[in-house]
Amino acid sequence: MNYNNNDKGNSMTGYASFEETVRFHGHACPGLAMGYRAAIAAMEALGVERPKDEELVAIAETDACGVDAVQFVTGCTAGKGNLIIRDYGKHVFTFFDRKSGRAVRVLICQNDMRERTEMDELRKKVFTGIADEQESARFYCLMHEVTENLLVLPVDRVLKIEEVRIEPPIKARIFTSITCAGCGEPVADAKTRTVKGKQVCIPCFEEGKPEE
Ligand SMILES: [Zn+2]
Numbered sequence: 652m653n654y655n656n657n658d659k660g661n662s663m664t665g666y667a668s669f670e671e672t673v674r675f676h677g678h679a680c681p682g683l684a685m686g687y688r689a690a691i692a693a694m695e696a697l698g699v700e701r702p703k704d705e706e707l708v709a710i711a712e713t714d715a716c717g718v719d720a721v722q723f724v725t726g727c728t729a730g731k732g733n734l735i736i737r738d739y740g741k742h743v744f745t746f747f748d749r750k751s752g753r754a755v756r757v758l759i760c761q762n763d764m765r766e767r768t769e770m771d772e773l774r775k776k777v778f779t780g781i782a783d784e785q786e787s788a789r790f791y792c793l794m795h796e797v798t799e800n801l802l803v804l805p806v807d808r809v810l811k812i813e814e815v816r817i818e819p820p821i822k823a824r825i826f827t828s829i830t831c832a833g834c835g836e837p838v839a840d841a842k843t844r845t846v847k848g849k850q851v852c853i854p855c856f857e858e859g860k861p862e863e
């Protein structure tokens with residue numbers, strides 16, 4: 652699969668290649684391809700490069716495959732706190748650039764995917780284990796076709812991008828570590844509960860610790 656770049660990434664733009672993104676995610680799939688297109692289109696629209704820390708923030712309205720492409724390509728990751736998942740089950744990603752204050756909302760349109768109905772039917776069979784060899788081969792063949800298509804279609808056939816105004820998302824907080832009065836393990840203070848004047852972690856709180 653060749654999307655305008657080689658295995659070492661796109662040296663013209665510095666974006667990660669789709670092949671590298673597939674290695675990160677574990678497999679090539681339409682969701683990953685959609686996230687990949689969305690991530691690059693958003694970075695181009697905002698004129699930003701892969702952020703080292705938190706200048707770029709992504710808000711994902713799905714928790715599916717595409718999120719991995721967004722994390723890998725844009726550097727907006729769960730661990731850095733600049734990836735916010737609001738799982739509404741929609742293939743929509745909003746990107747906010749803290750430097751410029753600009754934001755774009757990227758909607759993935761899959762309306763003219765003719766293979767979609769067949770693929771959905773087959774998916775049910777494949778994932779419930781009732782597909783025969785032929786059906787499952789057809790399913791993976793369609794997946795491959797759709798994925799390749801998503802990578803080469805003109806951007807306006809795959810995405811709708813609009814500039815939006817949003818409030819800057821709250822920055823990731825740095826937590827102080829304290830010792831849980833229940834289990835004795837270190838825990839971020841913002842995640843503790845106070846019981847009888849003692850701070851305990853959430854699992855201990857749920858177990859009714861500290862008991863006296
Ligand atoms: Zn996937």
Ligand SMILES: [Zn+2]
Pocket residue numbers: 831832833834835836851852853854855856
């Ligand atoms: Zn505890």
